[in-house]
Amino acid sequence: MLKPLALSLALVLAGCASDTPDSSLPEGVAYLGSNLSQQVEVTIPYEKFELDNGLTLILHKDSSDPLVHVDVTYHVGSAREELGKSGFAHFFEHMMFQGSENVADEQHFQLVTESGGTLNGTTNSDRTNYFETVPANQLEKMLWLEADRMGFLLPAVTEEAFEVQRATVKNERGQRVDNQPYGRLNELVSQALYPKGHPYSWPVIGWMEELDNGNVDDLRAFFKRWYGPNNATLTIGGDFDRDQVLQWVVKYFGGLPRGPEVAPLAKAPASLAADRYLTLEDKVHLPLIYLSFPTVYARHQDEAALDLLAEILGGGKTSIFYKNLVKSGLAVQAGVGHPCRELACEFTMYALANPGKMPQLAEIVKVIRDSVDEFERRGVLADDLKKAQVGHEATTIFGLQSVRGKVSSLAHNQTFFGEPDLLQPDLERYRNVTAEDVMRVFNTYIKDKHAVIMSVVPQGQVALAAAPANYTAPGPVPKDQLSHADKVAQAKIEDDFDRSQVPGSGPAPQLKVPGLWQQRLANGIEVIGTLSDETPTTEIMIALDGGQRLTSAAEAGLAQLTATMMAESTESYSTEEIALELEKLGSTISVSASGYRTYVNVSALTANLDATLALLQERLFKPAFSDADFQRVKVQQLQGLQHQANDPGWLANTAWSELLYGDNSAGRPVGGTLESVQALTLEQVKAFYKEQFRAGNASIVTVSNLGQDELLPKLQWLGQWQGEGSRWAPLMAMPELAGPKIYLLDKPGAAQSVIKIGRRGVPFDALGDYFKSGLMNYPLGGAFNSRINLNLREDKGYTYGARSSFRGGPELGSFVAGASVRADATAASVKEFISEIQHFAAEGMTEQELAFMRASVTQSDALSFETPGQKARFLGKLQRYNLPKDFVEQQGTLIRNISLEELNRLAAEQLDLSRMAILVVGDKSSVEPSLRELGYDIVTLTL
Template structure:
């Protein structure tokens, strides 16, 4: 145990000053070496030795803006094909990456670029580069008609999945209005069903030949690799690939509307939204940064002017927005508000317009600009702890090179933020936000615009017969051997005790100058009384809506000045307050956190405002397929009277009944020092952390009232036979299937990891049987999975599958058959066991790359009573697993005959399909359940 001395405490208290923005920016640096191969491939290498990991990113300078007329969606469709195997690696790309132990693996397409990325253990780098180079130079022999047909179906289901969401058709309307044809941005990257239907093998081959040459690509390696080694490997694997045609990405002007456009759409939404859009410059224009800052100040920050006026003071809205879609050639500036239920649209729209005009006329203050800039810089610093993934160092360097012609473009943007003046922001707003705008009103009601369906579903597609799946190898390229594996080095966890008895669990990570602190209390939504479900959610929200010394506006402004994030929540078992602070501003950030935790005001006016927001959010959930299914399945799996048997945020009636006394009682019974512990990951030493924590929490004593106790006496009971509950959601292009059952598994048991790995064969990852069946074999779903819903006092097993509406019955039959076969005649195979164990061991270092990863792991260890080095022990546990042990774990946990299946879809289309399954089907109209 460690404790801080009085000198430590005094020294810490004296340093409570806010760091200058320029000082924060000086801490951001990604040194690199860049070189170009003879075939035109640009290679960038950044060395980061913090862990035995390398982020690999390959970016192609082509996106949907480069698609010719009639070929929309081709860039994205081809991205999918790139994961279906190359000539020397003809299987699923994820299969080979699992063998390496890769994490953060994905590919994305937008208007401007297509990218592929993965983070791999150092020993797997050469294999990863072999894979990336094989699909860059030797792909076409593996692109078969069967694969094209399958991925066309997958992409069309991805489109259906987006279209099926409330407001899912808005972006089509937005793009068509702001960028009318033949503008390069006149269609969305997902493309049209008709164009996807018409994609031929020759189209696909030509796309690859024209766009995917090495001279149109950038390779970035960031992590445990030197520049010399990166050059050697790039030459070895990519050097022989021939140049392709020169691709000149489409130029695009910034169009201007002839006049203001006002469009009204209707959809399954809880309240009306009013959003204004302007076309603005692309990412390399300094004005774009000024506009982005202006949009943050206006509607994006927690302290934004719109939030303060429309939500807090005038209470005309339950939420606001402000931001910038930043593309290479153009941007879309957006500002909007979600009307408070019962408030006239015209009232909110008029006031929104007044506030925008006022902001343009007055301009921002120096403090507002600095707060917005500091928030952005802090977010950048936190993101750069990661070498790969969606926002780490590799992506930062690649995006700068491909979209701005400069890997250091991130530094240019930071410098712009540091020097941006209020006058610049105002001038940019005056230039671009006084031009004609598009105003889009989305009202609650029956969807009045139709989604586009594929010819295959409409029955018009020609029968293509048996599609060939034969692979042609043009050049044999043997896979390099895997290097030595890297074992997980989980940071040492140290423990201390504050002056008031609170335990502190601490780990050091010094990759970035940031500190993460979580105060975790043994509460969560499981602490809610059954007739007051949603109390914990409402109370936790209110902690951040004003203290006895600061208003909610002042809290938001102070966080932004410090570059700090404070998130409140936790889940079913714990209620937590998590601070993400720049270490330079640690002490004042902790002082702010302490004020929020210890001194909430729970003002009656704030209570009513937050109550309205929570009820509106609940109503929106009851219009969103996945949320409907999750809310409806919980009481069927756990039982209505079990603490896990209801939605964490309650329902309209329960939230409406909560009083201020209820909220205060929740705080006194649950959010108290004798019911909590503190978890810290920081680049600062433990003594300094304990000293700072003692300053703000050391004198915090528990109240006199009794500590709360949860009631789990209502034991979950699985039904005696499977059943289906169909929630009728008309006009849904997809059905959302969610099935589940309670299991006898306990997360503290030694066999828990056997159950997890057994599920990795059935449903736990991309290569698992459920997804490979419905997505990769049938093409009926964009993604289908089985997973454990693990809580402190129960573990449920769930299966989810969003599927095209006309295949709902067939898909459910496949899920039932696949699960049944796995548990009886087709258990884990030798190949699955080898792949799963290798992947789980290899992925361990990548799973704990960042401070938030470590912070979460420490909390899970405490929740389930595990040792501090639990994750370091897993590799040996995985090595002892056998087919027999995994099969036994799965068969002891899962019983498909006791599943409850919830389906959210168009009842008229779906119910007849379910009759063939021979199960009881209960049909519920969603209108009956919304209140």
């Protein structure tokens, strides 16, 4: 069924590349081949080279957008660390942004950001990658930056930088692991699944005790061992001149010396002689059970069949797990997966128990085992295999919609398998899986096999665990048993150019704003669309004005509950039947609610669009709204709210909305409160559906490889939709925000505190004070290297990240500055926030900051319209706010001409601290005394 789609995709992608490679190459570069003339269904065109120092270079030319994506992947992750020295690979993800011999501290962020680009780095167990997406004219500068930190990082690895980033890593762990419900699950399961000393037995972020035990010489030695060019792959995709890029790569990378040779690690799947039970008491509401079975390793011959087995057992609403656990009401969520890594894979099963129906995890485990037995008796159905295979192919195609997606695929496959483009072999190995293969791997790896069985239970409720714990994880290696590395010096590198000179930029690329078409259907619904022919896919977004704004505060959660019910049964299909039909097409239809809108989003392979739209018509116009669906969905939403009440970020957002907007619908979470959702009835859902799902509320955005003449006839049935637009009730009076005043919400035992400081502001506009205020805020808290982030993250080490922003909708807006900070730095962080805001309001931005903002915001437009999703959001904004088609150009003119005086006037007006509230969500007993020392009134909140 997908063959024609894949063929059309190959034509689109291959059309961006030349047919044969040029034989003339710069000295020091060897040509290793390409797939430019390969005739297969799906391919990412590339050329592959190797420099004399061992650096692998992959080029993927794509001139469809005026941008480039640069990725440097080092074949080093936490698996390469020494026992007792965990976290070093992730630590280097941070250190590699802190400057190098010719790049000053924070200059990397500054140069990329002012170029209009984005950047980041990620670390996993097997590799670390660094990447930038920038306008095409900035490519040389990116190569200079990446080469400098590959060859000249050690001078920047100072004791001071080491300590700052060690604090940042601790804050990251506090925010993402220790302060998150279930945050420690994966690292504890890995300790039990893999024996001590196995490369996967410690977490990527590391044990903090071991990070404390390391020193700067250990870190420098780790860099010297693993970050040489011969252990790296440089992948460049986008709009560039091939010959020029080769010259730049040789210039900046060619002189860097090889590092030590790197031998591949042996594959090391885990094995268990018996079930291992673990129990974690956590600040959670929903008990969780998690089973992990050892299997194979990435690209093992059984990997594909295991992936499809996982999808059949627990993927979506057509799976056995969903039927027996979620639809039965025993669990709020359940699923099965098969995550694979270079050395080992795991087959995982989980369920979040519904404590109102079956909190005992031993009983949930029994249902899981019964479900596995049911699968064995039933076997693999034809539809099982079809939906899983089509789903894999659709995911592959949708993943190729951005240059970053294609570059990431090339870099990954080259790093681990030595072959950049594996799309076609991957499609074939999943297509070739048979029902017999699925049953064989089930019998080999799952049936009657041992697993790590992890119970996560609310604090003080160990009796809910599946079984008593029978495994104790080993502790970190003691400090006195560690040996430290000798000092490592920076190697001397001779160049025939001055590396301290920042390369210039080429001519600014021509901005490619999507061309669009507009037309109204017979009932007046406006359709706005654009052509996007890089992949054979179609995105349709139906936006319905209203959302939670159509409800009272007492009905909070009704819009979302109705949206969730729209994903259940219809007049002609059960929930499972319509889900199966969509899965067999590789399509999705999702319905979601927000504060001011309900959205219906459709993603489809274009060849399957007609069948997908038939299912959309069923879902949109014929929801069943059965009582059985309602009772189950309502319980899930209530349990979800109780689960979210343990998340400090959700608590902060909820309290913040109420502080700003009071008893208006905007003052309540879209998901509602326990009180409001408990009171909702099926009759209210039906009434809200009639109020919200009207033609008069609707507008449509399309992004497709079909043109207007082909696509619009497929949407004519929407022209028969009836109903006038809904009227919004007047807003109620807003709360007074005379300040500054601290509002404190207690989160006992919180490892970090969440801080929000701000006020109500102006609603959205594209060219007025709202837009200008965003420009004003950019150097204060809008960029990574803003004043607020550099202060709290880089200088003080209080947080993993701090920001400020202006947010605006159709009738309300706000300014908010915030961060999640170390609990012991709560008061100090509030003080620094206030100091930065007050100083900026009084003094404004500098001329240098104005120039930085202008360069960054203006050039970033080149990255704004690449993917179908980006195009849809652009068209949706244009349509929602009735903006002129050239509003992007008008914004560019405004940015170039706005004066420092006008921006600083806005700073004084918008950043008046006397009109702001300060919210702190944290452990009241530990943070309140130091907060009182700040001298502000403190009001204790409850939710």
